[in-house]
Amino acid sequence: MKNLIEDVTCAGCYCACDDIRIETDGQQILEVQTSCAQGQDWFERAGTTDQLSPQIQGKPVSQNEAIARAVELIQKAQSPLVAGLSQTSTDAQRAAIALADHIGATIDTTAAAVTRALQQAGEATCTLGEVRSRADLIIYWGAAELLNNANHQQSLVANSSEVARKIIAMGGECSQQTDFIDECIQVESQRELEVIWQLRALLKGVDLAETEPVGIAESELQSLVSQLKQCKYIVFFTGPEFKQGPLAHRKLEALSLLIKEIQSERRCHSITVPAFGETKGAENVLAWQTGYAAAVNFAPGFPRYSPGEYHASRLLEQLEVDLCILTGGNPLVGLTEQAVQNLKRVPVIQIGPVLSSEFQPEVFLPAGITGIHFPGSMYRYDGTPLPLRGFLSTVQNSEAEVLKQINNSL
Ligand code: SF4
Known part of the structure; x- marks a missing residue:
């Protein structure tokens, strides 16, 4: 049976347009009524996430095996980095910060200059x-x-x-x-x-x-x-x-x-205003969790802020990290070309609804999309938090759930 859902919020970019009309048959999206091509792409992504499976070095494995390998990598790491955080929900951002805090990692958004x-x-x-x-x-x-x-x-x-x-x-x-x-x-x-x-x-x-x-x-x-x-x-x-x-x-x-x-x-x-395809909000969540809006290091057991030192791109460019945990639907946005290149030289745990083609993550943990598969919230670029709806079912967990599973297994 066809179902028309009004005033859906799109989390495809910082605009967070909340007047999109979606037609579904309960299982999949049939039509997205928006003139924005990027918004169309973002909603169409929902049709591909269920086919994603957890992977270790590109080979399909069970969720438990992928989590176990992620935990092993985290336990070995001396200087982990948590990055990405764009096109994701406030809950996932909170879970990423909690994980960074637990493992003594550096966490950075793309808003260091601001x-x-x-x-x-x-x-x-x-x-x-x-x-x-x-x-x-x-x-x-x-x-x-x-x-x-x-x-x-x-x-x-x-x-x-x-x-x-x-x-x-x-x-x-x-x-x-x-x-x-x-x-x-x-x-x-x-x-x-x-x-x-x-x-x-x-x-x-x-x-x-x-x-x-x-x-x-x-x-x-x-x-x-x-x-x-x-x-x-x-x-x-x-x-x-x-x-x-x-x-x-x-x-x-x-x-x-x-x-x-x-x-x-x-x-x-x-x-x-961030770059197109980026979302704003991770800095708000980081600020109310730690007191700092970007470039936070938890290594001493409390949050330290140093935008020059703990900038994600700089840490990757200088290979000062031995593990990178990437989250979000657009995990590479805001990283420099050199930083993205160096993701081939450090182990990466990627959690999200897309598998990056620019490098091979050591562990990939797929997730559904908050705003399509799960309810949640996100920040619009003027700092207004907006609710996100979940209107389709999925076999995947949310990013926040995957991050919590890893954190609870440590
Ligand atoms: S991608 Fe951005 S501009 Fe396009 S519909 Fe989604 S929120 Fe609006």
Whole structure:
């Protein structure tokens, strides 16, 4: 019998669209009503997870044998790393943190630069609902994918026609491709930090008349300052292009200080946006479990935070780990190319609904998908937790259950 399920949440990316319509026959998904190709792919994955079996070095084994081998690897490891944590549920993230704590591992999300900046300068943020209802100036800085995401554009359509809003796109490769954008401001990627300081100086009333602006045309700098002064509620969406480079955390710190300056007379917030295919939330869970949002090491028996030292990509690049436990539906996202290459040189335990083709895990433990097979929750990119439904049956366990099985067997 066909069954139409309304308002299903998609956990395929940080947007967590919660208005998807799904038609099922109780056993499988027949139709996904969304225009988003990535969302279609995410739901279609549900048709493949039941065929996955536990593996050791690529050979099918029983679940108990795979768990026993995972436990053996963990017991031998001196310096394990827990990574991934994207496209997974809050419960699985909690279970991954509990395992890292138990075995004295390092655990890292992909948000080290953001975390580093926000630990220094703080973050004034808001929900998408506030952006939709109140923002009269929205600035997308290095967030081209979000800007062009039709679902996101739709989510900002205000209920009231009274909200007159201007939308500005900023960044190194900025082009006015859609009607959604009112203005496009080109900024040299290498000079973004200086552009933020110039904006802050002008807002503070510092006279820069004798100084030639760098990284941005003078007319655009002045126009932006006057718009920042005229608007009442300003929101910056900072995307992955803004967070690139070794100075990413400095740019985010500078932006936080600029936002504080703007807030002295009007409301201003920022929302950091991950790369497409990534989800946000692991940093929230890590923060309320350990006090730190990324790059946490449990080796001394308590959580230590050091974003430079305990960055997952750096640890893998330098081969400073002797075991890697990867979780989530998109476990390699956020890792550098070299780090992914080095996964061929350390034993890997992979837990999740997909088997990576880029390396051969020593142990693979399949899992069903929270949001399709299991209920749970996830965080949207504005920090709002959303419920996930389970509406199909599966032969697999959830990621959280597999992680708990390993933890309980140690
Ligand atoms: S934009 Fe993201 S959350 Fe929304 S349907 Fe597409 S993949 Fe899913």
